[in-house]
Amino acid sequence: MIQAIGLTSNPRKELPPAVDDVSFEAHAGHVTALLGAPGAGKTTALRLMLELQRGRGITYFRGRPLHRIPHPAHEVGVLLGDVPGHPARSVRGHLRMLCAASGVPARRADEVLEAVGLVSLRDERLGTLSRGMDRRLGLACALLPDPHTLVLDDPARGLSAGERRWLHGMLRAHASQGGTVLWTTADPKEAARIADHVVTLECGRLVADQDAADFSRTRLRPRVAVRSPHAARLSALLAQEARSAQRSVEVVREGGNRLCVYGSTCADVGETAFRNGIVVHQIADEIGDMGPGAGAADRAADDRADRADRAGPDTRTPRHATVGPQPPAPEAPRHHPAVPAAAGAPVAVPGDPEAPQAPAEDARPADGARSRRAEGTPGPGADLPPPISVRPAPRPLRPVRYEIRRATGVGTGFLVGAAVLVVSAVIAVLLARVGHTPQPRLLAAWPRELPLPPAALGAGLLGALAFGDEFRHPALAADRGTVPRRLGLLTAKLLVASATALVLAVLTVGCDAELLYLLYGREVVEIPADWFPLSAGWLGLVTGCACAGVLAAGVFRSATAGLAAVVAVPVLVVPLVHKVMEVPSVRTPVPFAARLREGLPFRWPFGGERHLDAVLRLVAQPVGGALTLSLAALLCAYLLTGVRSRVR
Known part of the structure; x- marks a missing residue:
């Protein structure tokens, strides 16, 4: 059950x-339609309910606001x-990635794809899907963690x-199993046919809150829809006979060959057409709209049908008939079956004692329709995916799995790595070939003119894309429309970005050494005596750039800003660190390792003080100190922005 109380958006300028x-x-157990013309405030109301927009009011989902639910999806x-x-x-890759983010088994992606009819398109790219297939995929993303409530705009x-x-059959199937469905529409006829309850908004205010039957009786008008090639003549004759x-x-010309006649019946309109020899292509009883602007989608479909009528009988199914006196067509039921007609499920009509009743409120039956579906017995929810058991883990294991699938699901990372190596x-x-370059810089392909080597820039770019693409193409946003600032997600991104940077650093040095060995011989690639601190410095530089890219993109919500922050470290921060370190010090130049041995009552095993001294010397270097300072500042900024978003 959803309870929205006092939803009010912040006022705008004037x-x-x-x-x-x-x-x-x-x-x-009901389908609720949020009805309103474009600009009535439907989408804003949903965003306020989902805490995506600042304003006042609160929304309870089964008694809890969204920020109090541990796993909103x-x-x-x-x-x-x-x-x-x-x-x-x-x-399929997108759904499997969301499975890892939601803590559900990967096989759930295939089950949902089968339920929405996208099995044959599972290898297609998201950018190539049509509008209808995109809607099916969106519903699959919403159904993936088996939620109780569906909110669709x-x-x-x-x-x-x-x-x-x-789509209407799927929504009805979800509601028939005890779920809550809230969806918005601008078409009153669609709301009357599909929904059990209709909430009407107008200019941002609630104007009606009714059952579907009351809505149809009080806010809609019955009418006769007529399509004829002589619509203008028929309209004049109907108006003349009415006078x-x-x-x-009231006769309304809706463009093309379509007329809508209010206050008459199919029999009266058909008799008028028959007496005057007017050919009628279609005549039917309909539920009218609420006024100007409503039902625009249906009118557009009717216009397309009119164009097909004018194209001739060779381009469509023949529907010509000369209509005479005939009884009115039976009115279509307002409520669709619980599942699509192909499933053969009974029609659920409110007030029918023999129709299947909705389950008790806020109850999701575990042994009713879902158990029948698991056993293979046809039930009201036969087209929905089977239920799942969700066991969310407190460790960042699933975020790491999610991040690995996110990084490997597109070819951007592989292209960046290949470009860095080349x-x-x-x-x-x-x-x-030029010469006069120290061997460490030669193996790292780092000329003095560049602020950072290509491997460090590539690692920073991959780190920036890890969070920047998250805000540009949200993936975890399937539940709330924004990327959550969770420490588990940040830890996963830092771990995967660091591992990728280490692999890129090792591959870069290895490829450069192998190529130099083939071209110039062994003397160019001899292992230096101080290889350990040099290797540690190289790996630390590349890993630090990757982590800086992740944090900067998370703070500024842009991959470009993340890469700019990485480049700003050697360009802006390193000169400042140089100036600070040029200040003369009064301390004695005794190595830190010696001071550490004198100050501690025990000795480090395996010469650990020497390794610690090497690490601290590395940090004390201008680039190392700049990276450390930048990482600390970005991490603090990330945590502060996360705290601010939670306080709001």
């Missing part, structure tokens, strides 16, 4: 708030706009009639 004191409830499945994900990622926008029927009989009949090899060959 404009009233987009949502002003909106309160309503969406009950479990397991409680609320959300689809706001397009599917948040990298366009180069495959459909205009999910049927841009879909064909068949895809709309499929002669002194009846209140550029490093070319620079190393050129430096060896």
Whole structure:
């Protein structure tokens, strides 16, 4: 159950708030429609409910606000706009990545793909999906952790009639199993047909909160929809007969060959057409709209059908008929079956004692429809994926698994690594040909003119992409629309970025050494005597750049800003550290290792004080000190921004 209380957005410049004191409830086992014209405040209301926009009010999901739910994705499945994900990622890879983020088994991705009918497109890229397939994938992302509540923002926008029927059947199936469904729409007829409860917004205010039956009776008007190639003549004849009989009949021309007649019946309109020899292509009873601007999607579909009618009988299915006196067409039921018609499920009509009743409020039956579905017996939710058992782990194991799948799901990281190896090899060959370059810089392909070697820049770029792409193409945002600042996620990104940087550093030195050995002989690649501190410094530099890129992108929410922060370390911070270290010191130049041996009552095993002295000397160098200072500042900024977002 959803309880929205006093939702009010912050006021805008010289404009009233987009949502002003909106309160309503969406009950479990029911489909609730949030209805309103474009600009009525539907999306703003959803964003306030999901704590994605600043304002006042509170929303309870089964008695708890969203920020009090430990794992929101397991409680609320959300689809706001397009599917948040990298366009180069495959459909199956995207879902498996979200499985790791949500703490559900990887096989869940295949189950959800089968439920939404995307098995044949599982290897397609997100950027190549059509609008209908994108909607199906969005619903799959929302259903992935088996949530109790679905919150969807205009999910049927841009879909064909068949895809709309499929979507409505899926929503009805979820509600029939005890779940809560809240979705927005601008079409009142669609809301009346599909929803059990309709909440109407107008100019950011709540104007109606009704059952579907009351909504249809009080806010919609019955009408007769007619399509004829002689619509203008039929409209004039109907208006003339209404004036002669002194009846209140309104004829509205909706463009093309379509008429909507209010205050009449199919029999009266058909008799008028028959007496005057007017060919009618279609005539049916419909539920009208609430006024101007409503039902624009249906009118667009009707216009397409009119164009097909005018194209001739060879391009469509023949529907010509000369209509005479006939009884009115039976009115279609307002509520669709619990599952799509292909599943053969019974129709759920409110008030019918023989129809299957919705489960008790806030109850998700574990031994009813879901158990029948697990046993293979047809039930109301046969098209939904099977239930799962979620055991979220407190360790960052699943975030690490998520980050590995995120990094390897697209080819950007591999392309950056290959480019770094090629550029490093070319620079190393050129430096060896010119000469006068120390061997450590030669193996690292680091000329003095560059602030950082290519491997360090590549590691910083990969670290910046690890968080920058998260904000550009959100993946964890499937539940709340923004990337959460969790320490587990940050730890996973730092671990994976550091491991990637270490691999890149080793491969760079190895490839450069092998190429130099082949071109110039053994003397160019001899192992120096102080190889250990040099190796530690090299690995520390590349790893520090990767971590700085991750933290900077997390703070500034941009991969470009993350890479700029990495480059700013040698360009801006290192000169400042140089100036600070040029200040004369009054301390004696006794090595730190000697002072450490004199100050401690015990001795370090295996000469540990020498290694610690080497590490501290490395940090004391300008680049090492600048990196350490930058990492500390970025980590503090990341933690402070995370605390601010939680306080809000």
